[in-house]
Amino acid sequence: MKIAMGLQILQIIVSISFSFANFTEPNKTLETTVSTLNPEEVEKFGKLSAEWWSPSGPLRSLHAMNSIRVPYIASTLNCLRDGRKRRILDIGSGGGFLSEGLAEHFQNLGWSDTEIEIVGLEPNSELVNIARSHLPENLKGKVNYFVDTVENYVVRNPNQNFDTVVMSEVIEHVDNPAEFLKYAVRAAKPGGSIYLSTPGKSVFSWMTLILLMEHVLRIFPVGTHNYDKLIDLNDTLAMLRENKCEIREVRGSLYNPLLNVWHWNDLFIPVAYAVHAVKSN
Numbered sequence: 001m002k003i004a005m006g007l008q009i010l011q012i013i014v015s016i017s018f019s020f021a022n023f024t025e026p027n028k029t030l031e032t033t034v035s036t037l038n039p040e041e042v043e044k045f046g047k048l049s050a051e052w053w054s055p056s057g058p059l060r061s062l063h064a065m066n067s068i069r070v071p072y073i074a075s076t077l078n079c080l081r082d083g084r085k086r087r088i089l090d091i092g093s094g095g096g097f098l099s100e101g102l103a104e105h106f107q108n109l110g111w112s113d114t115e116i117e118i119v120g121l122e123p124n125s126e127l128v129n130i131a132r133s134h135l136p137e138n139l140k141g142k143v144n145y146f147v148d149t150v151e152n153y154v155v156r157n158p159n160q161n162f163d164t165v166v167m168s169e170v171i172e173h174v175d176n177p178a179e180f181l182k183y184a185v186r187a188a189k190p191g192g193s194i195y196l197s198t199p200g201k202s203v204f205s206w207m208t209l210i211l212l213m214e215h216v217l218r219i220f221p222v223g224t225h226n227y228d229k230l231i232d233l234n235d236t237l238a239m240l241r242e243n244k245c246e247i248r249e250v251r252g253s254l255y256n257p258l259l260n261v262w263h264w265n266d267l268f269i270p271v272a273y274a275v276h277a278v279k280s281n
Contacts, residue, residue, distance in 0.1 A: 024201075037123055042124045045094060045124065049061075050126075067265070074105050077106075078109070088115070088162060091167045094122055095196065096132075098120075103135075103143045116267075118144070121145075121153055145259045153187075163193070165194050167184055170219050171231060171236075177231060181196075188279045190281040196236065200233055201232040202232070202270040205272065208271045212259045219255075236275060247276075251273065252274075
């Protein structure tokens with residue numbers, strides 16, 4: 001009954017939002033960085049470690065998101081199989097949902113360990129241990145996890161040029177998002193793809209993700225999203241352009257809690273959006 005009521009509320013929100021949908025090499029010893037680590041956010045998700053991979057647990061919606069985000073992120077590499085190793089950086093990899101999903105995708109396509117490498121960065125050591133222990137043996141040659149923040153990793157590894165850099169549902173949980181994005185882009189090689197997904201910052205995202213999904217339906221754990229930390233799409237696009245990235249695509253996403261499935265739907269850009277950008281040569 002709650003879910004049916006929630007879906008009706010969601011339809012009302014969509015109808016309202018439709019009217020608003022058109023909107024517009026470093027010196028490692030001398031460089032200092034501004035920390036992007038938010039200890040409260042790291043601790044909050046660390047408390048979910050025991051249920052991270054539970055199919056009916058509090059993170060089931062994030063797990064289900066792989067059905068749309070894995071093929072979307074992999075799409076720019078699927079056509080680049082030429083024998084050279086392609087590298088993906090998954091920033092804020094948590095317990096390994098996305099890194100493992102990407103590795104499985106390329107495994108199913110027949111990519112060998114010498115053709116694909118996925119690096120997962122996560123500041124919570126407990127979640128990294130969860131990710132490492134869950135990784136199947138046949139994927140261990142494709143994925144490496146590190147306990148680190150993106151700024152520290154990039155300063156220590158200035159020559160790590162990734163073909164694809166991913167920030168999926170993470171920028172809204174960090175401090176200093178402009179610094180976070182700057183270092184994420186630095187990790188990509190010229191011409192490399194940048195993928196970012198995050199909730200929008202609008203009355204519709206507050207009504208849908210926080211009021212409805214957290215407090216009414218309890219689909220997400222209460223406190224998952226802090227409205228003050230959400231980032232408006234225009235601000236995200238501006239930060240990417242400031243870091244010399246060309247915007248290729250913006251998409252909206254819709255979650256159906258009744259079926260636990262995600263769909264791309266551009267009407268929902270004010271609620272949740274994904275951006276594909278390319279780092280300029």
